Amino acid sequence: MADPAVLATEGLSKSFGALKVARDVSIALPRGCRHALIGPNGAGKTTLLNLITGALKPDSGRIVLDGEDVTSVPIAARVRKGLVRTFQINTLFPELTPLESVTLAVCERERLTGQLWRALAAQKDAIDEAFAVLTQLRLADVATRPTRTLAYGQQRLLEIALALATRPKVLLLDEPAAGVPKDESAMLFSVIAGLPEDISVLFIEHDMNLVFSFASHIIVLVAGGVLTAASPDEIRSDSRVRDVYLGHSAHV
């Protein structure tokens, strides 16, 4: 049987001293999936993202991207292979404009940033592509304002725009709607739902309404380990999930 997963982790473990932040985590993301990663605070969701993207080195286990073991590949090289993330806390370029920021991401992808003597204005394709990405994410109107002056919700969208400009195969979204008011977060998720179908998306999200409306599959992480991974309907009726996680939540 062929493995349909674009991204798979196999027995990922990581400890900080006596604290086990990841226990034998094995997950698989099929092509074009919309998976949610949920779990109570401190369950190790962001840690898992850091392990997958290379910000942290696992103590044991493997990360396989498109059949290739990328466990020891540096962060930037993983991004160029299509494994890309966004950040829970805006990690943008405050003084650059969105147009410049996204153009930069496109230029890095196309290896154009090694060109010291060619004017940026001459990188016409990169600029047009950047503007197309910004338009797609409804940021065209603010494309030429410094990023620091953008509304918070627009900055969250720019997080995603930067990631999209790298042409990801797998997109890991760390609480894309963190800090965004409820009415805006639905809009943000509709943008996420509209991402190209061939991109596999894994998102961390606390709002169960959003999780159940946008995820086709839910991975529940508790104390660094995978409790269960199943469809939203199964998760909804899983008593263990209720006990450790949803029991605390008023949303369900």
Added chain:
Amino acid sequence: MTNALTDPQKWIASRSRWSVFEIVFWLAALLPFLLFPTYLTLASQVAIAALFALSLDLILGYAGIVTLGHAMFFGIGAYTAGILSARYGWGDPITGLVVAGAATGLVGFVASYLIVRVQHLALLMVTLGLGFLTYELANAMSWLTGGTDGLQGVQMWPIAGLFRFDLWGYAGYSYVLAVLFICFLLSRRMVNSSFGLALRGIRENTKRMPAIGSDHRAHLRRIYTVSAVMAGLAGALLTQTTSTVGINALSFERSADVVVMLILGGTGRLYGAIVGAIIFMIARDQLAGINPQYWYFWIGLLLMVVVLFMPKGILGFVARLAGRSSDG
């Protein structure tokens, strides 16, 4: 409020277009020939300091690399040019300049592998340490460098075989200004390239760079090497226009002064380096004339006023005022 952008390419191009101010600025650089012919030697010193500050702006202003040891490259360039003449009898200025640039570039390239591994305080200490190492090496190798006595016997041939370095500094200032202008043009081209954009990305958020697939350390190594070359050229120009090299070319004071110049003028705008150098050098010339012992007092005061009230430097402050008046 929001003006819909119709042509993003045009907007990017407009960011790097030459302004009238720039043309006026460079024409004004010719004024010393007419207005202050007795100050051409000072003008040369200012232009050399400006080139040195420009080299610093490339790494500090654009890529965010803070250094307290940049005199290392200035000094290596100065000594290379000096030693070529004093020890090997080669006094041709232009080839001497090229050799000095190549030598500092080589040292800068090797040092860059160390520099990109550290940040913040560690970076300051590493650059400071490299500066001290170079200083004491030059001091110890007095058979080559002349040690604390300085390198004697530097003699420069006419520039391109045609223009003799004259006592009044006509040839000297022309030569230095030409090199400064060429280096400025190259710098301007570089910071307005996609590479320059990547440098600004590093300055704005180093953490994000790998997350957009950037091998940002390679960018840093490159710009550090370019900056070293330019600092080396500045040092070589000082040797060639003054026919001597002292150990102070490598001193910590020189490393600190160039940071002060850049901060005064404003980082990350190229012209800030030049304006800062002009202000610093002229202030030093005037203040040292009044009281040679305590002139750093005034530099200290000026530095604090600028940092506290003009966080983007004097040029940044002027640009903001100009922007405000054109808005209103």
